[in-house]
Amino acid sequence: MSKPNSAYSELRQDFEKVGHIEAAQATLFWEARTYMPEGGNATRGKVLSTLTGLVSESMHEPRLGDLLARAEEEECTSLEAWEAANLREMRRKWRHETAIPAKLASRLSELSSTTQAVWEKARANNDFASFAGPLSALVALLRDVAATKSQAFGVSPYNAMLDEYEPGLTTETVDPIFDDLSAFLPPLMQRIMARQAEEPAIIPLTGPFPAERQMELCKRIAAMIGFDFHHGRMDTTAHPFACGIPGDVRITTRFDPEDLTSGIMATIHETGHAMYEAGLPADWAFQPVGHARGAAMHESQSLLTEMQAGRSVQFLPVLFAMIRDMFGDGSEAWSNANLMRIYRKVGPSFIRVDADEVTYPLHVIMRYRLEKALLLGEIEVADLPAAWNEAIGHMLGIVPPTDTLGCLQDVHWSAGLIGYFPTYSIGAVTAAQLFAAARRQEPAIDAGLAHGDFSTLVGWTRANIHSQGSRFASSAEVVEAATGRPLSTEAFKQHLIARYLEE
């Protein structure tokens, strides 16, 4: 164990303070999207930017770099495994914070925020031209950032960006997975569509479905999954997200009174994220090693909950019964068979966030390829609309009639996020492999789900994923430790075949 006056114990105190500041940021970010009056926006922006500056300043203090070096020298003689992992994560956080000069970081944050505002208007007006200039400037800056980090870390520019969101993930891992899926999924989609075309037509559910009642239902479902409302909340917002700090996890969601299905599934998805946050190791609260492993692992937990368990043939009847109790009118539309067809409908669509689990990865793969090309200068912002439409046409056989339904639909690039998109589908592949392993290791999971009992499944994810925090250096290691094999597309492909062609 670390000695009380070691460099490591000093670092632990410093990083705890940083953890507290970041917890303040998380709550204020959540509050800005839930309860803050609109007029509070300008102040909130300043407050959050000052807090970001405080974290950055404390990371840039020369003292911290010295402490890290000293702690790494002390390490082999004095640190336990968790402490050594914590030190590794401190170094990682420090590297990302200090790799680029403070001026570049603050220009990036400024430009991201202004470009995002331009994007919002451009999307609303289907006006790519107005967006191209600001985005080009932002991309130029991101190329700088990537080049600087690439040099500092000794990895390729795109890998340097990826590493910020999902440590250790590289194009060398992503490319073969995405190549495999982009060959496998389009013909699979065709086969599923052909099969679904033979089924009875879907009877639409007719609303309205009041938001308060959807919320009531969703709170019941979240509690059923294991979400602890004594240490958390659920509220509505424009763009659902979950965020957690130790002992206090918030789910946000939204409900369309005309559409029953999307809000409920979005809530189950966010509940999966929230369960990860709630299950992180309490002993390492506020320390770098106490954080979730990465964005792909996070997405694996939301998709494991939503797509693997939530839409399983075991759980869906339980969910349907709850939905019927709340909203049903006794008609055929509310039968298990019709609801099953609604919840498992597969087909091409323009908007990623509305896509089914078969086509979703195709949306992601094309974005991944485009943003990589953009970062490397192989294409320019002006080329995006044409490149986008060609890619989506190739993947899904449809061409967006407007850029709003095409390359203007996502916030990510306008917010300076390059390297984030692939984590969605690496998360989906991970979720399938984890769920398959969990069911092999704990045969009681299926029977539990059939009674709305998630406890065996959550026990497994808590033990194998959540409570591990960032103890392992990468999600790849977590997956291998939990499932006994390296990450591959095998389980994901089997899952889709079983669900859509066999069940």
Add this chain to the structure above:
Amino acid sequence: MSKPNSAYSELRQDFEKVGHIEAAQATLFWEARTYMPEGGNATRGKVLSTLTGLVSESMHEPRLGDLLARAEEEECTSLEAWEAANLREMRRKWRHETAIPAKLASRLSELSSTTQAVWEKARANNDFASFAGPLSALVALLRDVAATKSQAFGVSPYNAMLDEYEPGLTTETVDPIFDDLSAFLPPLMQRIMARQAEEPAIIPLTGPFPAERQMELCKRIAAMIGFDFHHGRMDTTAHPFACGIPGDVRITTRFDPEDLTSGIMATIHETGHAMYEAGLPADWAFQPVGHARGAAMHESQSLLTEMQAGRSVQFLPVLFAMIRDMFGDGSEAWSNANLMRIYRKVGPSFIRVDADEVTYPLHVIMRYRLEKALLLGEIEVADLPAAWNEAIGHMLGIVPPTDTLGCLQDVHWSAGLIGYFPTYSIGAVTAAQLFAAARRQEPAIDAGLAHGDFSTLVGWTRANIHSQGSRFASSAEVVEAATGRPLSTEAFKQHLIARYLEE
């Protein structure tokens, strides 16, 4: 105007950052009392304590003391009036933060928080004995703090404590005002009670009055007063308060479904506080001079809104009509005459926060005298119950049957607040003098109130009080500038006589 590289301009940047951190604290404090899940308490405590530590650290930096000294040298040649006032307020904040050693400050914060927890239990169980030990330890520490500040500031120990809440207020001002009131109010109370005894008996309003409908009504009233919901919110909490940061002001309140009157008036009171925050000078947002002048001035704004304007013979009929529209049943209980008797009932009671405006100052005056004696070591904590009961008996002619209804009722001392109590009644006296001056200067105020139009009154307070921030060195100066005379009890006494014996 200050030069761009002057010591003052550097200070301005430093204090802006402190202002942002304090704004984060304010929002997180508010959130802890409104939406935070109970289980989030431990984390929130740590986060808030780290933010307090950041402010304190930045104040203790030797660099800041040097900058203050340099800026004060530069001052006469280069600063405008508002800038000079800002510099004065920076010095004041710095003096309070640095007067006591960091260790003493952190022990005080720790002990206050533990003593407050003991108090909560003691009050619930009417168990003064369990509270006496912890409170004695806290009082001993507060005597240390007061002695240290007394020496640093060259003022008496109690004045050093007062100065933190209401700059420049001293016992030399408070004593004659409170002596005057403690002689004037008891016989006045008797005369009013005799008069009210001759009136028809009050017909009680029978509920329930659902909290949501009370909230709806209160939002309408707050908007009528001028509260801007685009830059603010209203929510419920256990102990109502208002808090504001630039552009974002929050009112909290609570509603008893069995009691219509207390919740509505509490909301009007908090709206008065909120209007002050909302009207502070935007150009000086986050700077010390941009803050409200002090606790007494703050209370004057809530009481001006609640007691002076809100219960005026002009406005009450407007309020009664709104209440009747929402809750009335057409019976005599809802007549203006009966409602007037309810809203203007005067008489002795045990609990300060439920007291009417005639007896409220007597509650405050006895606390002021007790806490001064306690701080100076003239009495000890063990003497409190007897001293309390004697004082309240002397003031109001009643003796509390339990300490819960006596010396255990207030949170203040357990929270380390000595020097705060007198600001309530200095606020009441100030409110009366300001309202009288406003009506003299703006004869349209009364006619406005009679139509639910607060705009002339709010225009006056905004110009004379709110927009002044902390430009003047003390509330005494603000009052004199606004009313043309020094603070005295005259207007308050006239107000009570007019309202309760003449109207």
